[in-house]
Amino acid sequence: MYTLPANWLTEGLLDFEYKKYLLLAYLKAAKTEFGKQRLYPVFSDLIMHYRNLQQVKAHKQLVYESFPERISRADFEKLELVGLRENCAGRRNHAAD
Numbered sequence: 001m002y003t004l005p006a007n008w009l010t011e012g013l014l015d016f017e018y019k020k021y022l023l024l025a026y027l028k029a030a031k032t033e034f035g036k037q038r039l040y041p042v043f044s045d046l047i048m049h050y051r052n053l054q055q056v057k058a059h060k061q062l063v064y065e066s067f068p069e070r071i072s073r074a075d076f077e078k079l080e081l082v083g084l085r086e087n088c089a090g091r092r093n094h095a096a097d
Contacts, residue, residue, distance in 0.1 A: 002029035004049060009056065 004026040005011065009019060033042045073082050 002026055003045065006048065006052065008049075009053070 002025060004022065008022060013019075030042045030046060033039075071081050071083050074080075075082055
């Protein structure tokens with residue numbers, strides 16, 4: 001049975017398409033196990049992964065709040081990231097540092 005590590009979302013490559021294929025391969029293997037009427041350990045693993053993904057979804061806003069500026073470009077000569085800040089009118093200004 002193909003198993004999915006508990007931290008599959010954050011370990012290794014952070015490529016959306018790659019992670020999607022990992023998940024689809026796991027779900028296909030889980031479906032095969034369910035077809036053979038084997039619930040253990042697949043069902044408990046699915047519950048664990050579902051809860052982990054729910055936590056990621058619920059705490060995603062904390063990550064966005066940790067980075068108040070949006071990155072507009074990278075200045076490779078100065079080795080810095082230039083961000084956009086929103087002013088009171090909702091318009092974005094380039095951050096001047």
